[in-house]
Amino acid sequence: MQKKGAQRERILHLLEEEGGVTEDAVRRISAETGVPEADIWGTGLFYTLVSKPGKRVRVCDGLSCRIKGSDELLERLSEEGKECERVSCLGQCDRAPATLDENLEQVCYGGVERGVTPDDPSLPMNLGGPRVDSYASLEKAKEIGSDAVIAEIEAAGLQGRGGAAFPAHIKWRSVRGQTETERYVICNADEAEPGTFKDREIILRQPHLLLEGLAIAAHAVGAKNVAIYIRGEFTSERRMIEKAIDEAGEKISGFDWKIYNGHGAYICGEETALIESMEGKRGMPRLKPPYPTEYGFRGKPTLMHNVETAACVPAIVSRGGEWFKGLGRNEPGTKLYCVSGHVNRPGVYELPLGVTLDELVEVAGGYDGSPIAFSPGGPSSGFLPISDRDVPLDFKSLAKAGSMLGSAGLVVLNDTVDMAKATKWQLDFFERESCGQCAPCRIGTRYLRRQVDSYLADGDPNSLEFAGDVGWEMEEGSICGLGMVAAKPLESAMKHFPEVFEERSSE
Amino acid sequence: MSSNRFDIEINGKACSAEKGETVFEVAAREGINIPTLCHDTRLEPAGACRVCLVEVEGQRRLEPGCAWKVSEGMKITTESERIERHRKVLYGLYLADHELDGEGLPVETGNGNQLRELAMKTEPLALNPVEAPRAGRPSDENPYIRFEPELCILCARCTRYCDEVEAVNAITLANRGSHTTIATAGMRGLLDTTCELCGGCIDTCPTGALVEKKSPDPLPADARKVRTTCNFCGVGCQLDLHVVGTNGTSRVAKVTSPPPGETVNDGNLCIKGRFAYDFIHHEDRITEPLIRGEDGELHPATWDEAIAAAAEGLGKVKEKYGADALGFVSSSRCTGEENYLMQKISRAVYGTNNIHQCSAT
Numbered sequence: 001m002q003k004k005g006a007q008r009e010r011i012l013h014l015l016e017e018e019g020g021v022t023e024d025a026v027r028r029i030s031a032e033t034g035v036p037e038a039d040i041w042g043t044g045l046f047y048t049l050v051s052k053p054g055k056r057v058r059v060c061d062g063l064s065c066r067i068k069g070s071d072e073l074l075e076r077l078s079e080e081g082k083e084c085e086r087v088s089c090l091g092q093c094d095r096a097p098a099t100l101d102e103n104l105e106q107v108c109y110g111g112v113e114r115g116v117t118p119d120d121p122s123l124p125m126n127l128g129g130p131r132v133d134s135y136a137s138l139e140k141a142k143e144i145g146s147d148a149v150i151a152e153i154e155a156a157g158l159q160g161r162g163g164a165a166f167p168a169h170i171k172w173r174s175v176r177g178q179t180e181t182e183r184y185v186i187c188n189a190d191e192a193e194p195g196t197f198k199d200r201e202i203i204l205r206q207p208h209l210l211l212e213g214l215a216i217a218a219h220a221v222g223a224k225n226v227a228i229y230i231r232g233e234f235t236s237e238r239r240m241i242e243k244a245i246d247e248a249g250e251k252i253s254g255f256d257w258k259i260y261n262g263h264g265a266y267i268c269g270e271e272t273a274l275i276e277s278m279e280g281k282r283g284m285p286r287l288k289p290p291y292p293t294e295y296g297f298r299g300k301p302t303l304m305h306n307v308e309t310a311a312c313v314p315a316i317v318s319r320g321g322e323w324f325k326g327l328g329r330n331e332p333g334t335k336l337y338c339v340s341g342h343v344n345r346p347g348v349y350e351l352p353l354g355v356t357l358d359e360l361v362e363v364a365g366g367y368d369g370s371p372i373a374f375s376p377g378g379p380s381s382g383f384l385p386i387s388d389r390d391v392p393l394d395f396k397s398l399a400k401a402g403s404m405l406g407s408a409g410l411v412v413l414n415d416t417v418d419m420a421k422a423t424k425w426q427l428d429f430f431e432r433e434s435c436g437q438c439a440p441c442r443i444g445t446r447y448l449r450r451q452v453d454s455y456l457a458d459g460d461p462n463s464l465e466f467a468g469d470v471g472w473e474m475e476e477g478s479i480c481g482l483g484m485v486a487a488k489p490l491e492s493a494m495k496h497f498p499e500v501f502e503e504r505s506s507e
Numbered sequence: 508m509s510s511n512r513f514d515i516e517i518n519g520k521a522c523s524a525e526k527g528e529t530v531f532e533v534a535a536r537e538g539i540n541i542p543t544l545c546h547d548t549r550l551e552p553a554g555a556c557r558v559c560l561v562e563v564e565g566q567r568r569l570e571p572g573c574a575w576k577v578s579e580g581m582k583i584t585t586e587s588e589r590i591e592r593h594r595k596v597l598y599g600l601y602l603a604d605h606e607l608d609g610e611g612l613p614v615e616t617g618n619g620n621q622l623r624e625l626a627m628k629t630e631p632l633a634l635n636p637v638e639a640p641r642a643g644r645p646s647d648e649n650p651y652i653r654f655e656p657e658l659c660i661l662c663a664r665c666t667r668y669c670d671e672v673e674a675v676n677a678i679t680l681a682n683r684g685s686h687t688t689i690a691t692a693g694m695r696g697l698l699d700t701t702c703e704l705c706g707g708c709i710d711t712c713p714t715g716a717l718v719e720k721k722s723p724d725p726l727p728a729d730a731r732k733v734r735t736t737c738n739f740c741g742v743g744c745q746l747d748l749h750v751v752g753t754n755g756t757s758r759v760a761k762v763t764s765p766p767p768g769e770t771v772n773d774g775n776l777c778i779k780g781r782f783a784y785d786f787i788h789h790e791d792r793i794t795e796p797l798i799r800g801e802d803g804e805l806h807p808a809t810w811d812e813a814i815a816a817a818a819e820g821l822g823k824v825k826e827k828y829g830a831d832a833l834g835f836v837s838s839s840r841c842t843g844e845e846n847y848l849m850q851k852i853s854r855a856v857y858g859t860n861n862i863h864q865c866s867a868t
Contacts, residue, residue: 023692023693023695026692026693027692030692036676036677036701037692037693037700037701038676038677038678038679038690038691038692038700038701039676039679040692041679041681041690041691041692041693042666042679042680042681042690043679045681045682045683045690046681046682046683051682265683282680282683287552287553287554287571287574431684431685432684433683433684434683434684434685435683435684436661436680436682436683436684436685436686436687437555437663438554438555438556438557439555439556439557439597439600439601439604439660439661440557440597440600442661442684442685442687443600443601443603443604443637443639443685444600445684445685446637446639446684446685447600447603447634447635447637450635450637450638451635454635466599466632466634469592469595469596469599469632470596470599470600470632470634472592472596473592473593473596473597473600476560476568476569476589476593477557477560477569477593477596477597478557479554479555479557
């Protein structure tokens with residue numbers, strides 16, 4: 001019986017090939033791999049891309065897509081006879097309402113103008129510039145040696161850009177210092193925080209920066225294996241990575257490259273859930289400690305970075321840590337800000353870490369209508385009132401304001417939005433994406449969503465009497481970051497927009 | 508190595524601990540109660556139910572006592588205002604996702620309900636029900652095990668037991684979030700899975716969401732426990748027979764194992780030990796020795812008469828056809844000692860190597 005190991009790691013891929021979970025498919029895969037049928041069944045049903053066999057159109061119901069009419073689009077497509085499914089954010093907020101066709105390829109129904117920072121060679125990632133594919137930084141890294149590379153990363157003050165802002169060099173040193181020599185570098189390309197689509201743009205526009213950054217990291221920590229875990233909905237992005245690995249050829253051939261598909265689960269952006277998923281299991285976060293740097297993929301030391309973090313590395317190595325650090329305002333470096341919702345040119349903009357909302361939106365073509373609120377880093381960051389427009393958009397300042405920068409997926413809301421409804425949409429997301437492992441999150445997300453539904457139905461604020469207690473417990477008692485922040489949308493909306501949750505006449 | 512032993516502090520009390528132990532283990536040894544629902548000493552800690560969260564000095568968050576490893580000088584708090592509030596809300600959430608009785612408490616079941624016990628100790632927050640869409644398997648026709656989704660808290664003790672202890676993997680967590688349930692592949696009945704019907708899932712379930720189909724639920728108040736040794740094989744598993752009724756009419760209504768750690772079977776039983784007790788009261792059960800008489804019918808006899816008759820018959824065969832015309836087969840229900848004696852009779856008394864034990868095939 002194969003409970004773990006190479007055979008187990010294949011089962012999600014095989015379910016994908018089978019077109020989803022059916023009894024027959026599970027039986028065949030069990031016979032082929034030796035993994036118990038129940039395990040395959042339970043694992044498959046965790047992931048929305050394989051849990052239900054058959055093909056259908058997927059319409060995004062992230063906040064940006066909702067306010068740009070995804071509900072109406074869904075209705076229209078259904079009327080046209082298409083089998084449709086409402087899904088969590090597809091990472092295409094700049095072309096809201098985002099949709100994938102039956103084969104997970106993008107279909108564009110949104111007609112908005114999209115933006116990206118224009119060519120500027122002084123920027124570390126320079127998404128609007130020509131592709132950088134010399135791999136000169138990798139060569140330099142090999143020349144100067146691991147200690148010098150890690151020292152530059154430390155000098156740069158590079159923080160994890162997936163949302164946690166953990167200092168990168170600490171992870172690098174930790175993995176490098178392990179006695180176990182089988183080590184892994186994993187790139188977290190499971191970009192799924194609603195409002196976030198920066199990793200997508202890096203992959204599409206500067207894929208070699210990503211590969212080079214990962215190769216430098218692998219070289220520095222002594223890892224031979226590099227894995228890229230990319231969300232399953234990113235089909236063209238996966239093709240781009242495959243092509244880039246091919247193009248880079250010899251230059252990165254010292255490492256074993258492997259691409260893993262996600263299968264439709266937001267929680268797999270959490271690093272230990274991602275590892276579980278790679279190991280062919282349900283994407284339920286592990287208890288920490290031990291951390292992945294010590295006990296990661298296959299129980300081996302693992303360095304995991306978000307796409308953007310890795311893509312910052314080549315410029316740091318070539319131009320120096322001090323230079324990178326100087327690019328930011330209160331915190332080091334430039335940052336890719338994703339902005340969508342009520343702005344005129346949604347897109348990804350590379351700006352000094354710590355710009356204000358107004359500065360960002362100015363680059364993004366200005367506000368669309370009268371802004372009342374914004375969400376700085378996806379639903380996990382809750383909402384801030386537009387009066388907080390001067391708070392620097394960096395990790396520390398936003399944390400102080402009771403929010404977080406997270407993955408910097410900013411969504412701007414104007415006065416046409418009912419904040420109570422926007423809150424409900426965000427709670428929908430967390431309820432759907434909770435892994436279900438721990439009670440505070442599994443029950444709490446559902447409880448809060450239902451109470452807001454009840455308030456929206458009858459306008460009675462008593463529905464929200466215990467929301468504070470439940471939110472407190474979710475933050476205190478959940479296993480992972482999802483549960484800890486899942487009450488944020490409601491908590492912050494009630495704090496900043498108390499009038500929205502007063503007694504109102506029913507709908 | 509002295510460095511592996513050190514002191515930690517729990518609620519201000521110095522406790523001796525050993526590297527590798529968890530907070531829960533040290534506390535249990537010191538008689539400090541840390542409540543839990545998802546922990547079973549036979550399983551790897553899951554930290555999933557969140558009931559055992561404690562304060563660890565220096566940690567920002569509450570941490571699960573069942574999984575948190577001790578280190579020298581660690582300071583633990585198991586009772587505080589913060590923990591009290593945590594329990595009140597957490598239990599409130601559990602109750603919002605659980606079948607309640609008229610008093611608003613988790614329903615009592617034939618196998619107890621630890622959530623009910625916890626709720627009675629700490630007044631849980633009264634929250635509206637969440638009506639989680641948790642699917643059961645109502646058409647499962649297996650004769651022994653029933654799953655009640657309304658009583659399940661998804662601690663995954665049953666699935667982890669099935670995996671980690673039995674290595675059978677018949678059941679699994681399936682779906683996600685509030686849709687999560689305990690499932691089999693294809694939601695088939697247990698008879699159509701790898702399930703061996705050991706019933707260990709019933710034993711480990713803390714809330715009675717898994718119950719014996721054959722047993723009254725709940726058991727009558729006068730049920731009493733009788734400890735005995737299972738006689739289905741030679742392992743010597745200890746059983747607790749739950750006997751109901753008075754002398755003349757008393758019957759075994761349920762069989763459980765003594766708790767893990769107490770007896771040789773460590774809380775585990777097999778399908779026979781747990782469920783195959785109907786023979787005790789069966790009308791065809793032979794309760795005394797019988798000897799077939801000249802008339803072809805069986806007649807009650809004493810043990811001495813029966814053994815003498817058997818010895819005589821065996822002796823006659825040996826005399827007429829030789830020792831190798833005899834063969835001895837002992838039952839799988841015999842102990843090792845009994846099997847030894849059986850081969851002694853075969854070899855030393857009758858002089859043949861034709862000796863077999865039925866579970867050897």
